[in-house]
Amino acid sequence: xxxxxxxxxxxxxxxxxxxxxxxxxxxxxxxxxxxxxxxxxxxxxxxxxxxxxxxxxxxxxxxxxxxxxxxxxxxxxxxxxxxxxxxxxxxxxxxxxxxxxxxxxxxxxxxxxxxxxxxxxxxxxxxxxxxxxxxxxxxxxxxxxxxxxxxxxxxxxxxxxxxxxxxxxxxxxxxxxxxxxxxxxxxxxxxxxxxxxxxxxxxxxxxxxxxxxxxxxxxxxxxxxxxxxxxxxxxxxxxxxxxxxxxxxxxxxxxxxxxxxxxxxxxxxxxxxxxxxxxxxxxxxxxxxxxxxxxxxxxxxxxxxxxxxxxxxxxxxxxxxxxxxxx
Ligand code: ATP
Ligand code: MG
Numbered sequence: 507x508x509x510x511x512x513x514x515x516x517x518x519x520x521x522x523x524x525x526x527x528x529x530x531x532x533x534x535x536x537x538x539x540x541x542x543x544x545x546x547x548x549x550x551x552x553x554x555x556x557x558x559x560x561x562x563x564x565x566x567x568x569x570x571x572x573x574x575x576x577x578x579x580x581x582x583x584x585x586x587x588x589x590x591x592x593x594x595x596x597x598x599x600x601x602x603x604x605x606x607x608x609x610x611x612x613x614x615x616x617x618x619x620x621x622x623x624x625x626x627x628x629x630x631x632x633x634x635x636x637x638x639x640x641x642x643x644x645x646x647x648x649x650x651x652x653x654x655x656x657x658x659x660x661x662x663x664x665x666x667x668x669x670x671x672x673x674x675x676x677x678x679x680x681x682x683x684x685x686x687x688x689x690x691x692x693x694x695x696x697x698x699x700x701x702x703x704x705x706x707x708x709x710x711x712x713x714x715x716x717x718x719x720x721x722x723x724x725x726x727x728x729x730x731x732x733x734x735x736x737x738x739x740x741x742x743x744x745x746x747x748x749x750x751x752x753x754x755x756x757x758x759x760x761x762x763x764x765x766x767x768x769x770x771x772x773x774x775x776x777x778x779x780x781x782x783x784x785x786x787x788x789x790x791x792x793x794x795x796x797x798x799x800x801x802x803x804x805x806x807x808x809x810x811x812x813x814x815x816x817x818x819x820x821x822x823x824x825x826x827x828x829x830x831x832x833x
Contacts, residue, residue, distance in 0.1 A: 508539035509676075511644035513546035513586065513635070516563035517555065518701035519711035520570055522782065523689035526753045527650030531683060533575045535648060541581040542642045542813060543571055548586050548593060548634060552627040553617070553702070565797065568806055570712060573793035584809035586638065591817035595637035596630075598824060602663045603633045611655060636660040640675045641817040648681040651688040652698055671827040674820075686753040692726040695742035713790060716783045723747075723779045734766035734774050744771070751778050754785045 512532065514524060535541055545567050550560060564585060571583055586592050608614065611632055618624045639647055639660050647657050657680035664675040689699045691708040699709045710722055729741040736759035738745045748762050751774075757765070766774050796802055825831050 508646055509542075509642060509644050510535055510539045510646050510648060510681075511542040511544065511639050511642045511678075512648050513544035513549070513638055514567060515546050515550045515701075516560060516567045517550040517553070518563065519713055520567065521689075521699050521701045521709040521711055522750065522786075523650070523699035523709065524701065525574070525712055526686045526689055526750070527652075527683070528648060529571070529574055530753075531648050531681075532571075532581075536576055536580045539646070542644070542816075543576065543581055543583050544586050544638060544813075545571075545584070546586045546635075546638065548596075549631055552625060552631050565802070566713070568802055569793050569797040570789070572796050572802070572805070573789045578805040578809070582809050582812045583805055584813045585806055588806070588810035589641075589813050589817050591641055591814065591821045592634065592637055595641055595817075595821055595824060596634035598828065599633040599636045599640070599663055599667075600630050602667055603630070603659075607659060607662065608632060611659070613652065613656070632656045632659050633663065636663045639678050640664055641820050642813070643676040643816075643820060644678045645676055646681045647678050651682055654680055654682060667824075667827075674823050674827050686749055689750060690742070690746040692722060695727065695746045710782060712786060713793065714786075716779075719783050719786075720779045723775050723782070726775070728771050732770050734763060734769060734771075736760075736763060744774075747774070747778055751781060754781045 512528060514520065514528065520529070532541070532543060545564055547560065547564055550563075555563075568583065568585070572578065576583065608629055614629055614632070617628055635656050636659065639657075640663075647653075647660075649657065657678065661677050664677050668675055668677075691697045691699050691703065692710070693705060693708045697708075701709065701711070703709060707722055707725055710719055714722070726747060727743045729743045731741070733741075734744060734748065735741055736745050736748050748759060751757070752759055752762050755762075766777075826833075
């Protein structure tokens, strides 16, 4: 049977990139596999967070997981810091990691190059992510394209551990959609859309109001020319917007091209805004019901309990294999 783990950082408001690249797939997977979905707050603090905002973002993210259709009867939904085994195994995985392999991580390079002084946690974060996955003996990890390198590192660390100390870990596989797994920024089609981008116009949040969505899409950069044609090399900006349109409507790029034949950018953007607004509306409505409910607290408490049982089993095996501890 498949076991799935995936996490999202409460480092801002979820974007449609997070939705299209990751979250939309979770809903389908809940009927096919044993699923663990995690709110990775210890990853979020690799960069400074305002404490109150962080708390709020954790709750928002939890409510969104349920609002998109995850059923707490089927999946285990929990907050990473509620399960202390993550940081414990995280340390152990740091000890399996080499400087060189962590230095090669492109996310580390991207995020650190903007900083004057680099927090060590930003560097070691992929080892904690490996721990998140390995604790649940996940066979598959559904993520966006940007996380592929981290899953490969997780595999290397798990194989290295198994080789040194005996077969403890299941080797996980990345699960990346062939299309829509990399949504680009609205203001720059060469960088990935990210919720931690300080420029709010670079992304559409899943909780943006219709007016805001309209405005952001209107402002989105386009390419020279006027055709709606899918060509990621020559027309990166329009191709990104077409990908978003295609993902929300279930249309192929040929169908989208056909649909907008003879139309200009203005008409295309108007219809795109409508599609995004209509797709997010039911999620936003459910979200508003779930966010204030005490049911949400109960789901997270039960989720943490269930996750902990599994995590404790794996960690006990790891410690036994390593030779640490009294028993
Ligand atoms: P941050 O800027 O804080 O890193 P993020 O937007 O990159 O935030 P993460 O919490 O790091 O979000 O990632 C959550 C999930 O969303 C991961 O599976 C990741 O691969 C996926 N994801 C993130 N950005 C995109 C994107 N632009 N397109 C598709 N999938 C994405
Ligand atoms: Mg990220």
